[in-house]
Amino acid sequence: MTAVDDATVRDADRLRAEMVRALRDQDAITSEAVAAAFAMVPRHLFAPEASLKVVYDLHRIVPVKKDDNGLNVSVMSAAHLQAVMLEQADIEPGMKVLEIGSGGVNAAYLQELVGGDGEVTTVDIDGDIVDRARLCLDDAGYTLVKTVLADGERGVPEGAPYDRIIVTAAAWDIPRSWIDGLTEKGRLVVPLTVCGTTRSIAFDRDGEGLVSRSYRLAHFVPMQGEGAAEERKALLREGVVVQTDDGRVPLNPQALNHALDAPRLVRWSGAAWDLPDELELYLTLNLPSVVRLHAAKDVVDQGLVNPSALVGVSALVSEDSIAYRTRRDNEDTGGFESGVIAHGPQAEALADQYSELLRRWAEHHRRRGAVTFRYLPGPAPTPLPQNAVLRRHGIVTASWT
Known part of the structure; x- marks a missing residue:
């Protein structure tokens, strides 16, 4: 465990408690389970290069790695967005969860939510990010989390099926591996990007496809590897x-x-x-x-x-x-x-x-939550349904009620 002075620990504990209260006030946290997870995980141990003020700010990201042009390719997401997505996921003790896009702290929250009888696997395409996540998880005491180096587009089939799959990078499409990797009543929470705008959508399995239960505004670094956007x-x-x-x-x-x-x-x-x-x-x-x-x-x-x-x-x-x-x-x-x-x-x-x-x-349609999204894998029908967006692996449809 990394040595941290007592004053820093006290400051971190205070800021973490204030963060949880603020997330409740803003309705990002709405359940006792997610509140308890955020209260327990020492978030600052996953971003030792950043100040406590930044780490525990509700809406600040912490850059982890940049590309040759100085653009972020990996970040520790803002606490507010992480809380929203975890509430969308509705994770219960004992569940098996796959996280696509590693960072460390979100996997720690997931481990708190599934408990000792559950299982959390986090996968990333970047070896540097996987190594960093592993070190931070071990340092914070979350040794049960499994870290995998692989292209998240393919999922982690050896651990399937999963009760929940949570994607923490902006996805242009939903590969069949994610749908097939879910249990029959599984849920996929994914920041889906369409024409430059992204929403975190909680999809439940619906036959061969998916149907949304909720969606929230989101912003993430783009998916890398085979799932990179065609833009x-x-x-x-x-x-x-x-x-x-x-x-x-x-x-x-x-x-x-x-x-x-x-x-x-x-x-x-x-x-x-x-x-x-x-x-x-x-x-x-x-x-x-x-x-x-x-x-x-x-x-x-x-x-x-x-x-x-x-x-x-x-x-x-x-x-x-x-x-x-x-x-x-x-x-x-x-x-x-x-x-x-x-x-x-x-x-x-x-x-x-x-x-x-x-x-x-x-x-x-002037209200929140009026849209139902569906994802239909496979070849696109002809003609294309109204409000349908063609993707590599299937189509996204949206209907307003």
């Missing part, structure tokens, strides 16, 4: 990028960049704007030719692109035109009104199409 990015100009993982979407960077220089068309929908994460999800899965538009702050400051693009916004594109969401103050619609900014020769048509979706969402 297209196009630089329109310095500081303006569009991205999509749909090969059917037309991407003509030169024409779209030229469109941005054309006068903007602004159209107000008369619909309320709120619950932006739910609205973005609806737009992402219902716009017929959708990309995610990103713009740097200096581009926004120049007035070329609206501030909604600073964190990425769903945009409707044609070969030579683009339209995306904006908002303005309007007490008549409850505080804000949603609208559309469009550029290019097809601006009118794209603005009409986009505005109609904004109104439809506000009138029929």
Whole structure:
């Protein structure tokens, strides 16, 4: 066990107790089992390079490894997100759990939840990460956790079937190995990325496929190895990028960049704007030719692109035109009104199409938890169902109630 002075232990204990109380207050922790796990695990032992303040902050990540471009390829996820996913998983004592994407601390939480009669296996494609997780787990006393070096896309079949599989990297698809690796009543909790937006979805087995029980906003480093995303990015100009993982979407960077220089068309929908994460999800899965538009702050400051693009916004594109969401103050619609900014020769048509979706969402789906996701493995049916997203191993469908 690593030597730690008494003052550090007291500070860590205090901060850990404060973290648990705050996670309860924010409804990230809703069960006594998850609260007890978070109260027990010495989180700081899994990030010795970071300060206690950062480690026990609800929303801060701790970078563990970066690539040659300085981008994070492995992090210790924020406590808030870990708590949310563990609540989604609904883990019981004695269960067998597989974690895909190692870090150490989440596996320790899992071991607390399954207890001495349960079994936890954590797998990662990166040997450095597996070695680090093993050292941290042993140092913190979680020697029962099994660590495996392998591509998580293939699961760990020698330990299957699992009652729960929890994925801690953003997944573009759901391989058959994860579904087959579940028990008949098993659950998969996975941060699934569609067109640049990610949700942690709790899927239960449903025949040969999966059906969602809950979903929450999430952000993770991307999956590596065989499960890496098939994504297209196009630089329109310095500081303006569009991205999509749909090969059917037309991407003509030169024409779209030229469109941005054309006068903007602004159209107000008369619909309320709120619950932006739910609205973005609806737009992402219902716009017929959708990309995610990103713009740097200096581009926004120049007035070329609206501030909604600073964190990425769903945009409707044609070969030579683009339209995306904006908002303005309007007490008549409850505080804000949603609208559309469009550029290019097809601006009118794209603005009409986009505005109609904004109104439809506000009138029929303006609440949380309205979506049911399904995953259907195997060849895609013809024609493709409405709101279906084609993937390598199957299709994702979404329906709004």
